[in-house]
Amino acid sequence: MKVPLAKIAHTRSGDKGDTCNVGVIVYDARYYPALVRELTAERVKSFFGEWVKGKVERFELPNLGALNFLLHEALGGGGTVSLRIDAQGKTFGAALLRLEIDISE
Amino acid sequence: MIRIANGQGFWGDWLEAPVRLVEQGPIDYLTLDYLAEVTMSILQKQRQADPSLGYARDFPPLIGRIAKSMLDRNVRVIANAGGVNPIACAEAVRKAAPGIKVAIVLGDDVFGRIDEFLAKGYRMANLDTGEPVTAVRDRILSANAYSGAFPLADALATGAHVVLAGRAADPALALAPMIHHFGWGAIDWDKLASGSVAGHIIECGTQTTGGNCQVDWQTIPDMGNIGYPIVEAEPDGTFVVTKHPRTGGRVHSDVVKEQLLYELGDPKNFIAPDCIADFTTIHLEDIGPDRVRVSGVRGRDRPANLKLSISYANGWKAMGTMVYSWPQALEKARIADRIVRTRLESLGLRFEEIYTEFLGSSACHGPVAHACPDPPEVQLRIGVRGDDRKAVDRFTRELIPLVLSGPPGATGYGEGRPPVREIVAYWPALIPREEIRPSIEVLG
Numbered sequence: 126m127k128v129p130l131a132k133i134a135h136t137r138s139g140d141k142g143d144t145c146n147v148g149v150i151v152y153d154a155r156y157y158p159a160l161v162r163e164l165t166a167e168r169v170k171s172f173f174g175e176w177v178k179g180k181v182e183r184f185e186l187p188n189l190g191a192l193n194f195l196l197h198e199a200l201g202g203g204g205t206v207s208l209r210i211d212a213q214g215k216t217f218g219a220a221l222l223r224l225e226i227d228i229s230e
Numbered sequence: 231m232i233r234i235a236n237g238q239g240f241w242g243d244w245l246e247a248p249v250r251l252v253e254q255g256p257i258d259y260l261t262l263d264y265l266a267e268v269t270m271s272i273l274q275k276q277r278q279a280d281p282s283l284g285y286a287r288d289f290p291p292l293i294g295r296i297a298k299s300m301l302d303r304n305v306r307v308i309a310n311a312g313g314v315n316p317i318a319c320a321e322a323v324r325k326a327a328p329g330i331k332v333a334i335v336l337g338d339d340v341f342g343r344i345d346e347f348l349a350k351g352y353r354m355a356n357l358d359t360g361e362p363v364t365a366v367r368d369r370i371l372s373a374n375a376y377s378g379a380f381p382l383a384d385a386l387a388t389g390a391h392v393v394l395a396g397r398a399a400d401p402a403l404a405l406a407p408m409i410h411h412f413g414w415g416a417i418d419w420d421k422l423a424s425g426s427v428a429g430h431i432i433e434c435g436t437q438t439t440g441g442n443c444q445v446d447w448q449t450i451p452d453m454g455n456i457g458y459p460i461v462e463a464e465p466d467g468t469f470v471v472t473k474h475p476r477t478g479g480r481v482h483s484d485v486v487k488e489q490l491l492y493e494l495g496d497p498k499n500f501i502a503p504d505c506i507a508d509f510t511t512i513h514l515e516d517i518g519p520d521r522v523r524v525s526g527v528r529g530r531d532r533p534a535n536l537k538l539s540i541s542y543a544n545g546w547k548a549m550g551t552m553v554y555s556w557p558q559a560l561e562k563a564r565i566a567d568r569i570v571r572t573r574l575e576s577l578g579l580r581f582e583e584i585y586t587e588f589l590g591s592s593a594c595h596g597p598v599a600h601a602c603p604d605p606p607e608v609q610l611r612i613g614v615r616g617d618d619r620k621a622v623d624r625f626t627r628e629l630i631p632l633v634l635s636g637p638p639g640a641t642g643y644g645e646g647r648p649p650v651r652e653i654v655a656y657w658p659a660l661i662p663r664e665e666i667r668p669s670i671e672v673l674g
Contacts, residue, residue, distance in 0.1 A: 135444040137488040142358050148491025174597045186497050189487050193494050204656050208585035208613030210593045220595040
């Protein structure tokens with residue numbers, strides 16, 4: 126069964142220079158295995174498409190039911206250099222909530 | 231147990247927060263974080279213009295306002311408000327609150343030591359790009375080492391009411407009173423890591439008590455009266471995150487998890503000046519209303535290098551906007567963008583980048599935004615940046631003519647020409663720990 130990520134997880138995102146970090150946290154621990162299986166670095170990279178010029182790294186925090194993604198070269202230069210309205214990537218986490226993921230066992 | 235609060239997540243956070251934290255319930259230490267990555271460069275410029283400035287100017291009047299309550303309730307303040315001129319800041323605090331004793335931690339400011347470091351062979355390569363700092367040497371505006379909690383703890387040991395630092399690392403502000411009060415040593419890695427995690431949890435103020443929180447955000451109570459975070463720290467390193475009773479907001483493990491992940495890199499390697507914390511060992515437990523217990527944090531040896539925060543001048547930028555209304559608002563904004571670009575081109579102006587966004591359509595989420603077929607209005611936002619200040623300045627005059635010479639229905643230009651801003655860029659680098667020698671000075 127496919128659902129938008131928003132159904133099973135919440136997110137918070139922020140910046141480190143031109144890298145955006147997106148933390149993804151499941152509401153219920155039973156969905157964590159599906160999150161780990163489905164929400165790969167490659168999927169996040171292809172989801173954001175042209176907006177992420179560099180690589181995407183993924184880290185697991187099973188203790189928090191969470192994944193942390195680092196999206197490199199994703200903020201138009203980052204910090205004070207970027208001309209974007211969301212130069213700090215504050216809304217990247219919300220954007221990811223649209224991604225459809227398969228939560229079948 | 232000691233109570234450590236945070237009443238300022240960044241310079242510009244709510245002015246009432248520190249006052250309420252001191253007066254609305256018990257706390258022992260109030261931490262205030264004023265510095266973001268490029269704040270030091272802004273302060274350096276202010277100091278160049280006026281040698282008595284270069285610190286967070288909101289801080290001395292705040293201490294003036296809370297001094298009596300601090301003394302009555304035995305609350306001590308730890309802040310990185312000193313910026314690039316902590317001594318001037320301390321003097322201003324003494325003027326605003328004569329009964330307050332201030333201890334200043336010095337030694338983080340290495341603006342005057344860059345050439346000495348280069349001569350010693352330190353490349354201070356940009357941690358993101360690998361470029362040596364010599365590439366921007368003549369444009370450096372500020373340079374500071376992120377210093378740790380031990381000098382702050384030494385400053386607390388002087389009995390000062392206010393401990394004032396320059397570029398102390400954010401989590402160090404909360405860790406320092408734990409070291410001071412519990413007598414933790416320099417190799418108590420798990421405890422230092424736990425205290426650093428506590429610092430990370432509260433350093434962004436209400437981001438851990440319900441602010442900017444996605445979880446059931448509509449039901450978070452009384453945000454107008456939101457409580458700022460308090461850590462109840464135990465000698466064994468465990469702690470409880472909470473807030474004052476009868477304040478708004480929510481402290482829950484879901485909220486704390488969001489803050490733990492905020493601006494996080496590799497969770498097994500959270501590098502603080504005093505230790506490395508492993509975020510995959512953190513255990514959270516909801517133990518009551520607005521109470522989250524944190525335990526299990528493991529840490530290990532501190533890194534050999536300290537992080538340097540260097541800022542440098544990197545050209546000029548300006549952003550201008552224009553609003554287009556229904557019908558065909560997005561199409562109008564796209565055509566207006568093309569008109570501006572044509573005119574910039576015909577003027578022969580060169581920029582490193584011209585960037586256009588359509589607010590109301592795709593600005594925040596770019597390629598993943600869902601298209602809205604015919605929105606009631608769209609804001610065109612064009613930004614340019616480059617080394618030529620004159621070109622950027624000319625750009626700022628190219629938007630308003632659109633009102634009469636572009637697509638129909640342009641409005642929202644009331645604020646006139648946008649300002650030209652200097653770009654102060656951030657250069658993260660490393661320096662061997664031994665090069666940074668903190669010292670303490672006491673006033674009062």
